[in-house]
Every structure is written in C-alpha cells, then in structure tokens.
Amino acid sequence: MPSLSLGTGVRVTYKTLDLISSSKILARLDAGCLWTEVLEEDRRVGAIIAGPSDYAVDAIFETDDGAVGRSFKGQIEGPKLYIGGSDLPAVSRTPSIEELRKHGYETEAAFIEAAGQSLQQYDWRYSGGLNIRTVPGSGEGFLFWKDGLGEQNIIFIDRERTGFITKGEVFLVSDRDCLYVGEKTVMVEGKHGRRILIAKGEIREPRILRDLGPMISDAVHDSLSEFKRSFRLDW
Amino acid sequence: MDEMKKELEEVRKLKDELKAEIEEIRRERPRRFAAKPRAIIESPRIDLGGLTDSLEEMMEGLGDQIRESLRGVEGLDMRPWTRSIIVEHPGRIRSQRRIDSIPPERVARVISPLGSEERLRILDFLKEGGKTFNELEQHTSRAGSSLTHHLDPLLEAGYVIKGEVRGTYYLTVEGRLAFRLAQWLTCRLELEGAGAVLEKGDQPQKEEREDWK
Numbered sequence: 179m180p181s182l183s184l185g186t187g188v189r190v191t192y193k194t195l196d197l198i199s200s201s202k203i204l205a206r207l208d209a210g211c212l213w214t215e216v217l218e219e220d221r222r223v224g225a226i227i228a229g230p231s232d233y234a235v236d237a238i239f240e241t242d243d244g245a246v247g248r249s250f251k252g253q254i255e256g257p258k259l260y261i262g263g264s265d266l267p268a269v270s271r272t273p274s275i276e277e278l279r280k281h282g283y284e285t286e287a288a289f290i291e292a293a294g295q296s297l298q299q300y301d302w303r304y305s306g307g308l309n310i311r312t313v314p315g316s317g318e319g320f321l322f323w324k325d326g327l328g329e330q331n332i333i334f335i336d337r338e339r340t341g342f343i344t345k346g347e348v349f350l351v352s353d354r355d356c357l358y359v360g361e362k363t364v365m366v367e368g369k370h371g372r373r374i375l376i377a378k379g380e381i382r383e384p385r386i387l388r389d390l391g392p393m394i395s396d397a398v399h400d401s402l403s404e405f406k407r408s409f410r411l412d413w
Numbered sequence: 414m415d416e417m418k419k420e421l422e423e424v425r426k427l428k429d430e431l432k433a434e435i436e437e438i439r440r441e442r443p444r445r446f447a448a449k450p451r452a453i454i455e456s457p458r459i460d461l462g463g464l465t466d467s468l469e470e471m472m473e474g475l476g477d478q479i480r481e482s483l484r485g486v487e488g489l490d491m492r493p494w495t496r497s498i499i500v501e502h503p504g505r506i507r508s509q510r511r512i513d514s515i516p517p518e519r520v521a522r523v524i525s526p527l528g529s530e531e532r533l534r535i536l537d538f539l540k541e542g543g544k545t546f547n548e549l550e551q552h553t554s555r556a557g558s559s560l561t562h563h564l565d566p567l568l569e570a571g572y573v574i575k576g577e578v579r580g581t582y583y584l585t586v587e588g589r590l591a592f593r594l595a596q597w598l599t600c601r602l603e604l605e606g607a608g609a610v611l612e613k614g615d616q617p618q619k620e621e622r623e624d625w626k
Binding site: 234 | 431434435542543575576583588
C-alpha cells in the first residue's frame with residue numbers, strides 16, 4: 179500500500195468538473211465540492227473530495243440477441259478518494275467559512291482531519307495493479323467511495339481499462355476484452371469478439387451450445403438408422 | 414491462446430462435418446421413404462431467428478425430437494430406450510399452467526407498448542445498434558416530448574434500455590424478441606388471410622405473393 183498523506187490547504191470547486199469521463203463512465207463534481215490534496219511523498223497524486231457529485235456507468239453490451247447489462251446512475255455521498263490527474267486546481271478557489279459550514283466543518287483544519295480519517299478507510303486491495311507513481315492523466319483516474327451501508331464502490335479509467343466495481347457487480351472494459359458480472363448476467367468477451375454470455379439463467383452464447391439439442395437428436399436418430407440397416411430391418 | 418484457437422477451429426470443423434452428414438441423410442430420406450410413407454422425424458420448426466432458443470427450451474425440444482426420431486424406427490420396441498433417453502422436464506407442466514393463468518391485463522401491460530407503428534419503427538431502428546435521442550428524432554421525425562411519449566413505454570416495458578452516460582438507447586434482448594415475435598405473428602396472419610382469399614377463388618397480386626416469400 180502506498181504511503182499517502184494529505185496537503186495542508188482546502189479548496190472548493192466553483193464550477194462543474196468531469197473528473198472521470200469516457201463513453202461508458204462519467205464521474206462529475208458539481209460546484210461547491212471541498213477538497214484537499216493527497217500526496218505521495220511531496221507529489222500530488224489525488225484528492226479527498228466532499229460535496230455534490232454524480233456518477234453514471236453504462237455496463238451495457240450489444241450482442242446479436244440485443245443489449246444486455248444495465249446502466250448505473252447515482253449521487254456520490256460523503257467523502258471520496260480520488261487518485262489521478264485532474265483539472266481540479268483550475269476550477270477551484272479558497273472556500274469561505276459558509277462553504278465549509280455547509281459541509282459541517284468550522285475550519286479548514288477540521289475538514290483535513292475528517293479527510294485523514296476517510297483516507298484510512300478505503301480498501302486498497304481493490305486497486306489491483308494501480309501504480310501510484312504512474313497515475314493517469316487528466317480525465318482518467320480512480321474514484322473510491324462508500325455508500326450509506328459502507329459498501330465500497332470504485333470507478334476508474336486508466337490507460338488500459340475502464341471499470342466499475344460495486345456490490346455484487348463488476349464491469350471492466352479494455353481494448354482487448356471485457357467482463358460484466360451482474361445479478362443475472364455474466365459476460366466475458368475476448369479481443370476477437372468471442373463471447374460467453376449467460377443471461378437470466380440461459381446460455382445465449384456461444385451459439386454452438388444452442389445447437390446441442392438438435393445435434394444430439396440427429397446423432398441418436400442416425401445411430402438408430404444405422405442399427406436398423408445393419409439388421410436389414412424393413413422400414 | 415493458440416491451443417484454444419486450434420480447439421475452437423476443430424470444434425467448428427466437427428460441427429460443419431456433422432451438419433453436412435445430417436443434411437446428406439435428410440436429402441436421402443425422401444427417396445428412401447417414397448414408397449412407404451412414415452412419420453416425419455423432425456418436428457416442425459418455426460424459425461424465430463434463434464431468439465427463443467433458451468437452454469431450457471432446447472432441452473425440452475431435445476426430448477421431443479428424440480421421441481420423434483424413435484417413432485420413425487418401426488418394428489423395434491424402443492419404449493425402454495425412450496424412457497431412458499427422453500429428457501423429462503418437471504417444470505414444463507407448471508410453466509405451461511403459469512402461462513395459461515396470465516390474466517389479460519398483464520398481457521396487455523406487456524403487449525400494449527408494441528401497439529404503435531412509431532414504437533415498432535423505433536425498435537426496428539435500434540436493431541442497427543445504440544442510438545442517441547437526436548438520431549431517434551431524425552429517424553422518426555418526432556421531436557422532444559412527442560418522441561419521449563413513445564420511448565417511455567418501451568423503456569418501462571424493458572424493450573429498450575437507456576445508457577445514462579451519453580443518453581444512448583439500446584434494444585434489449587426482450588425488445589428484439591418482442592419485435593421478432595410481432596413480425597412472425599404478422600407474417601402468419603397475413604399468410605392465413607391470403608389463404609382464405611385464395612380459397613374464395615381470388616388470386617393475389619404479384620407484389621403480395623412476393624411479400625409472402
């Protein structure tokens with residue numbers, strides 16, 4: 179686990195910022211979000227952010243049989259940990275006391291103390307191959323947050339993958355392959371478009387499995403016909 | 414990875430060979446059985462484009478087809494075999510009863526979103542792939558709330574799903590199936606209608622005959 183610390187200043191966003199954005203995933207901070215830097219040694223690698231934010235994830239795949247998967251959309255409540263490059267400094271300024279109080283903090287120090295506790299609660303095991311020394315550029319990054327029940331969620335975009343992990347559901351896409359595990363759907367697709375799809379308890383792909391019934395039936399019939407011929411039985 | 418590719422290639426070849434063999438046997442059947450008609454081995458199939466081929470249905474069909482196959486082998490007492498081979502599906506009767514007990518109001522809830530040419534046109538358009546609201550507007554020549562009026566019932570019924578990131582609309586598996594079933598029903602009714610017309614002695618127009626093909 180990388181050794182992270184927090185900066186000393188607090189900033190507030192004054193306009194909307196798409197923190198993470200692709201055709202499949204969007205994490206958007208509204209104006210009025212408080213944040214403080216997350217540092218590794220002296221280098222800024224991310225931020226702890228509190229304030230109004232939304233996310234949307236399209237874990238939808240188009241197949242020959244129609245689209246499977248679903249779209250997720252919601253608000254990100256509470257403090258969240260962001261690792262990655264961003265334009266946060268460009269859309270932020272020093273917060274007023276009112277802006278701090280709006281989030282329940284009397285001083286900047288109080289916010290930083292709360293941010294420190296947040297930083298400790300995120301489970302870095304989920305970050306897998308994340309190398310904090312090569313954090314992605316602007317628009318790419320890793321966003322961790324916990325829902326009201328304490329379940330950890332992650333959305334991320336790095337140079338290779340786009341992903342969303344929430345309770346019981348996983349969605350990963352890269353140039354080479356993709357994976358979706360939902361409540362009733364499991365889909366794995368390789369780079370050549372070969373796909374295993376189990377949706378609502380039915381094997382939909384590969385199609386060869388669909389032909390299994392008629393193939394067995396024909397094979398049984400043919401065997402019996404051969405049997406009949408061998409005994410020269412009259413049809 | 415290469416080994417997997419080879420294996421897949423072999424499976425594909427094997428499948429093609431099996432298909433070719435089956436086709437050959439099918440071609441031989443009419444000649445072989447011309448003198449003495451016998452039960453048709455294959456059950457009639459309605460092509461729904463593979464959409465209704467769930468694993469469950471496939472297994473049910475397997476039992477039926479094996480039964481049909483054995484029926485063709487006259488002179489052999491295959492009943493003990495049939496008992497051991499037929500794939501029984503205990504849930505089938507329950508499933509049939511469940512379907513029979515669906516009240517009209519529930520059927521209407523599922524079917525009513527399809528009862529509009531505009532909505533069917535949307536489903537047909539989405540078969541090409543995901544479309545944005547603007548693309549749908551252009552295709553249907555309907556704008557804003559007029560288009561939403563048609564999209565909402567399709568979304569509620571689960572025939573269409575909306576991607577929230579870019580507002581892209583996709584045709585779901587259920588939507589594709591519903592549209593296909595509607596097409597199949599249309600085709601069937603039109604054919605029956607045409608049959609009735611023919612029985613009365615009227616000849617169909619050339620274009621109509623082309624449509625039935």
